[in-house]
Amino acid sequence: MAPPPNVVVVHCHDLGQHLGCYGADVETPNVDRLAEEGARFENHYTTAPQCSPSRGSLFTGLYPHNHGLLGLAHTDWELTTRQILPYRLSEYGYETHLFGLQHITETPDELGYDEVHTAGSLSADVSPAIHSINRARDVADIVTSYLDTGIESPFFASIGFFEAHRIETGEDDEEGDVLYGFGDGYDGDDPDSVDVPSYLPDEPGVREDLAAMHGMVSAVDDAVGTILDALETTGFADDTVVVFTTEHGIAFPRAKGTCYDPGIEGCLILRYPPEIDAGAAPEQLVSNVDVLPTLLDLVAGDVPANLDGHSLLPIFDDRVYYPREELFAEMTWHDSYNPVRAVRTERYKYIRKFWHVPRVFLPNDVYASRAGREVRGRYGRPSRVYEELYDLEADPDEQENVARDVAYAQVRERLRSKLGRWMHETDDPLLDGPVKPKDYHRMFDGLA
Numbered sequence: 001m002a003p004p005p006n007v008v009v010v011h012c013h014d015l016g017q018h019l020g021c022y023g024a025d026v027e028t029p030n031v032d033r034l035a036e037e038g039a040r041f042e043n044h045y046t047t048a049p050q051c052s053p054s055r056g057s058l059f060t061g062l063y064p065h066n067h068g069l070l071g072l073a074h075t076d077w078e079l080t081t082r083q084i085l086p087y088r089l090s091e092y093g094y095e096t097h098l099f100g101l102q103h104i105t106e107t108p109d110e111l112g113y114d115e116v117h118t119a120g121s122l123s124a125d126v127s128p129a130i131h132s133i134n135r136a137r138d139v140a141d142i143v144t145s146y147l148d149t150g151i152e153s154p155f156f157a158s159i160g161f162f163e164a165h166r167i168e169t170g171e172d173d174e175e176g177d178v179l180y181g182f183g184d185g186y187d188g189d190d191p192d193s194v195d196v197p198s199y200l201p202d203e204p205g206v207r208e209d210l211a212a213m214h215g216m217v218s219a220v221d222d223a224v225g226t227i228l229d230a231l232e233t234t235g236f237a238d239d240t241v242v243v244f245t246t247e248h249g250i251a252f253p254r255a256k257g258t259c260y261d262p263g264i265e266g267c268l269i270l271r272y273p274p275e276i277d278a279g280a281a282p283e284q285l286v287s288n289v290d291v292l293p294t295l296l297d298l299v300a301g302d303v304p305a306n307l308d309g310h311s312l313l314p315i316f317d318d319r320v321y322y323p324r325e326e327l328f329a330e331m332t333w334h335d336s337y338n339p340v341r342a343v344r345t346e347r348y349k350y351i352r353k354f355w356h357v358p359r360v361f362l363p364n365d366v367y368a369s370r371a372g373r374e375v376r377g378r379y380g381r382p383s384r385v386y387e388e389l390y391d392l393e394a395d396p397d398e399q400e401n402v403a404r405d406v407a408y409a410q411v412r413e414r415l416r417s418k419l420g421r422w423m424h425e426t427d428d429p430l431l432d433g434p435v436k437p438k439d440y441h442r443m444f445d446g447l448a
């Protein structure tokens with residue numbers, strides 16, 4: 001019997017599917033090579049359009065309201081389960097390592113890793129002031145150095161990059177707020193040369209931010225190349241499952257922080273030559289809750305029954321794969337209370353809002369950006385539209401809400417029922433009323 005493979009999961013911030021192999025106008029030769037040698041999932045979506053809740057799903061195989069992170073880990077939310085990937089792989093004899101950021105807890109030493117790697121200014125902590133220094137090139141260099149020391153198989157390495165998260169620029173916008181951009185030290189593109197996604201307005205601030213973000217994307221790609229080369233030179237490449245993914249869409253309006261497709265789409269590439277077909281591009285709807293059960297299936301042929309996700313491995317072997325008819329996404333807390341639930345099928349998207357929020361929510365780092373400045377008036381107006389329905393075949397950019405269109409009445413009722421049934425079956429706390437964070441009373445202490 002062959003020994004179990006090593007497992008390497010490379011994850012970054014705010015990337016969506018903004019890669020060359022997914023059709024974006026940015027050069028990513030190393031990630032593209034990984035896709036050519038493995039499988040690129042064309043319709044991979046995340047459980048949340050925000051960092052910690054979605055990352056929690058990646059590492060637990062559970063929806064956010066089932067793993068506890070209904071908001072960001074550095075804002076007093078915490079995992080309610082320790083059945084996460086390093087713990088599970090440890091049970092199969094894996095040596096487990098955390099390199100770079102993780103952003104699912106403020107106590108990384110409690111995540112079950114045998115070793116949490118730090119060097120100099122690099123930290124695996126979660127707080128915003130610290131995790132912003134987990135630069136891709138620095139993390140990749142530490143991974144390379146450690147592989148060179150003769151790491152024991154089987155091993156699991158979680159490798160987290162800070163890019164392509166926005167950071168404070170040191171400038172103020174026209175309203176005196178801190179301006180967020182994509183940082184110095186990255187070689188971006190010419191703003192006049194970028195292709196503006198069709199869901200965004202073609203405005204100077206949008207172009208400037210996209211061009212700058214490309215510098216961060218290139219840094220991620222370079223780091224992926226460094227890690228792939230290190231696996232090759234150390235002889236681990238053929239015996240290692242490599243996963244490359246991100247937690248949600250790019251940090252732009254109508255993307256990060258929303259349940260529109262640009263907010264919940266994510267890249268997912270798997271490479272493992274003995275099991276995964278090179279160059280495959282599965283079109284089935286898949287969710288990031290499916291990653292953990294897929295890895296457990298690969299390394300041990302064992303998928304626990306208490307997971308929200310299921311293994312994707314049958315897509316590539318002789319077992320029957322039962323594709324998802326729909327997938328679900330959610331948001332509860334981010335910079336403010338913003339409870340949203342969504343269901344997506346191949347053709348339709350139904351979004352249910354449970355609070356009086358702007359028509360398109362803009363997280364702080366998107367609001368206070370050049371791109372955000374271009375669209376604040378357009379998308380920031382308050383709205384009492386609590387239901388949204390989009391025909392993705394006719395309207396892929398989700399611009400025309402047909403929830404009140406009589407021609408779509410049956411679709412709306414069907415998806416509304418699917419969403420309600422999912423919320424009940426998964427014990428969504430939102431069914432019991434507004435969800436309060438642990439620090440709720442401290443936040444409002446002294447207010448009338």
